[in-house]
Amino acid sequence: EVQLVESGGGLVQPGGSLRLSCAASGFTFSSYWMHWVRQAPGKGLVWVSHISSDGDTTNYADSVKGRFAISRDNTQNTLYLQMNSLRAEDTAVYYCSRGDRYWGQGILVTVSS
Amino acid sequence: DIVMTQSPDSLAVSLGERATINCKSSQSVLSSSNNKNYLTWYQQKPGQPPKLLIYWASTRESGVPDRFSGSGSGTDFTLTISSLQAEDVAVYYCQQYYSTPVTFGQGTRLEIK
Secondary structure (H helix, E strand, O other), rough: OOEEEEEEEEEEEEOOOEEEEEEEEEEOHHHEEEEEEOOEEEEOEEEEEOOOOOOOEEEEEEOOOOOOEEEEOOOEEEEEEEOOOOOHHEEEEEEEEEOOOOOOOOEEEEEOO | OOOOEEEEEEEEOOOHHHHHHHEEOOOOOOOOOOEEEEEEEEEEEEOOOOOEEEEEEEEOOOOOOOEEEEEEEEEEEEEEOOOOOOOEEEEEEEEEEEEEEEEEEEEEEEEEE
């Protein structure tokens, strides 16, 4: 059974940092591009970033470019999102996704003083 | 960036009736190399991650009831629910994955009349 489980969310002050993790199981993690998508409270879905299966290619939404970094460890079957210089507008539920039917349950990140 | 615009923003349909949601992209998402439209439809219920319904604009994901269908090509797409059931109350999103950044429509809220 495919599972994606996010962790690492929580409350952080503006300007602070958090690292999200997404533990993958039930499939050959190293064969898939992976994505982060976020959803602010009561709002729509917004793609944040993706990374190629080997980790060599990454792309970001303009709103997070230069502040967020996506990475992966194919030996540990884990996807990461390092989030720096966090702003109030980064407050959202963050989902990791395989880009198809498989999504995690999401993890809440709240940026507030 | 490709802008995805859904219409209407909200929709109320009687049980057993047809529901139609439209999605228009600012540029074509049809690939000339494989003649596929890089367009998906997701359903999202409160507190849940999105659920993949349709990919390649018209291919129904495994396990999705056949009352859900997708159509269209190029820049204009439609999600149709042929006979609305109570469990179909949700927000529906189209998404293009033809080019980076991946972009979503703003969502259409579907309710029972």
